Amino acid sequence: MAELKSLSGDAYLALSHGYAAATAGLAYGAARGPEAARGYGAPGPGGDLPAAPAPHPAAVAESSGEQSGDEDDAFEQRRRRRRRRGGPGGAADARRRPREQRSLRLSINARERRRMHDLNDALDGLRAVLPYAHSPSVRKLSKIATLLLAKNYILMQAQALDEMRRLVAYLNQGQGLAAPVAAAPLTPFGQAAVYPFSAGAPLPCPDKCAAFSGTPSALCKHCNEKP
DNA sequence: TAGGCCATCTGGTCCT
DNA sequence: AGGACCAGATGGCCTA
Numbered sequence: 001m002a003e004l005k006s007l008s009g010d011a012y013l014a015l016s017h018g019y020a021a022a023t024a025g026l027a028y029g030a031a032r033g034p035e036a037a038r039g040y041g042a043p044g045p046g047g048d049l050p051a052a053p054a055p056h057p058a059a060v061a062e063s064s065g066e067q068s069g070d071e072d073d074a075f076e077q078r079r080r081r082r083r084r085r086g087g088p089g090g091a092a093d094a095r096r097r098p099r100e101q102r103s104l105r106l107s108i109n110a111r112e113r114r115r116m117h118d119l120n121d122a123l124d125g126l127r128a129v130l131p132y133a134h135s136p137s138v139r140k141l142s143k144i145a146t147l148l149l150a151k152n153y154i155l156m157q158a159q160a161l162d163e164m165r166r167l168v169a170y171l172n173q174g175q176g177l178a179a180p181v182a183a184a185p186l187t188p189f190g191q192a193a194v195y196p197f198s199a200g201a202p203l204p205c206p207d208k209c210a211a212f213s214g215t216p217s218a219l220c221k222h223c224n225e226k227p
Numbered sequence: 228t229a230g231g232c233c234a235t236c237t238g239g240t241c242c243t
Numbered sequence: 244a245g246g247a248c249c250a251g252a253t254g255g256c257c258t259a
Binding site for chain 2: 105108109112113116120142143144
Binding site for chain 3: 108111112115
């Protein structure tokens with residue numbers, strides 16, 4: 001996934017030119033298959049989610065107790081693992097009424113499913129406001145790509161805002177664009193803007209990543225480059 | 228076929 | 244006790 005690793009840092013900060021091209025590399029191409037194929041109509045095993053996606057077949061088999069052949073072996077393996085960890089299936093668990101336990105498990109599963117759907121809805125909302133190619137011929141951004149794109153888009157906007165303020169200050173005061181930091185405007189949070197690449201020579205990527213996240217990004221190709 | 232991405236289940240942990 | 248959150252495991256789908 002080379003293109004994904006190259007997302008961080010400069011790639012998305014060069015949004016003013018070739019933004020669409022940069023994001024096109026992120027998108028999946030033609031209409032997203034899995035989402036369309038899976039659909040969001042069939043209720044899950046919990047049966048309480050009208051909008052739930054079609055459940056994973058193996059998961060359904062396990063949830064509904066329909067195992068056979070290889071699936072049966074896999075099911076037994078998982079159960080043995082859980083027993084070793086003291087999870088459900090162990091001696092303590094055997095004391096619990098299976099029906100009650102099953103019902104509890106299903107409700108927990110449904111809740112978790114709902115939570116993940118909410119998370120995906122939020123990601124969809126984020127995708128909707130990100131300026132990447134929205135055409136139907138371009139696949140939806142992956143989750144990680146969405147987050148990285150959003151992060152870099154925010155940084156780019158902050159940089160643009162900072163430069164705009166510098167320009168306004170220059171026009172108002174007749175000072176040079178390379179004004180010292182003391183003339184730097186305040187951020188909306190009341191602190192001096194500290195954009196490491198808005199003035200002077202750009203810093204090496206690891207420095208950028210460290211400046212914004214505290215640590216070099218594992219997903220940034222520059223952070224992973226050999227010196 | 229390998230790798231990427233995803234949905235789901237599950238058990239653990241923390242919080243209310 | 245119940246819910247939210249998280250991470251690991253599993254397996255399906257798709258693309259290069």
